[in-house]
Amino acid sequence: MSNVIIAHQLNHAFGEGQLQKQVLFDINLEIEAGEIVILTGPSGSGKTTLLTLLGGLRAAQSGSLKILDQEMLGASKQQLSQLRCHIGYIFQAHNLMSFLTAQQNVRMSLELHDAFLEQDLDAIAANILSAVGLEERIHYYPDELSGGQRQRVAIARALASHPKIILADEPTAALDKKSGRDVVEIMQKLAREQGCTILLVTHDNRILDIADRIIYMEDGRLAPLPQTEEGISNPSPSIAA
């Protein structure tokens, strides 16, 4: 299987001069197509910073970062925005447009892709909303949906265009146990069907088992997963260290 992401000696710092603070140190990482990877670790360890780099939301500063075969070090804004067409994003706050229905929210994301211009976007949006179990709610506005349902719309929106990579930052943080579980299982199922890679940042130990691999971060570095930490256990033999 081919790698969709290859990071080599990736470092990252915020600020300049004396105020500069390095937050990522020598990250080496390879992620295969179709892999579901969870990034976990203490608050402030650099998970979101790494996720935004791996998703082309931030320019790489040093080392090497190849996403979908493209080098991100020194990439232009145009190259970054082209890359983002192949990536779906799901965040803790679902970021749906409140004045658009579920179907219109999904449709809008498809309108950004030239490949879909000639297609029946309403039908594609309705189909993917059915796949996340919302076939009876496609005309509802976000305010009329529960937190879990809104997050399912966000998943439908992210996956509708069949991106190669999905980035999810704390997608279950605002949800109760059952809704959180449902949401990640739907994400897992759709991604498997599409062969899509998922990178998911979470503090939620209840969902670690959906991952093919867990990557643990501490103080800006990849580190072995602490087995003693309450609730954390390794669901698969491959842990990045």
Ligand SMILES: Nc1ncnc2c1ncn2[C@@H]1O[C@H](COP(=O)(O)OP(=O)(O)OP(=O)(O)O)[C@@H](O)[C@H]1O
């Ligand atoms: N835009 C920024 N400017 C300056 N420092 C930042 C910025 N974003 C993050 N940081 C710092 O970088 C470090 C890593 O932050 P990051 O958000 O990546 O950690 P995290 O592991 O995702 O934390 P959490 O689990 O709390 O979300 C922290 O010390 C944070 O204060």
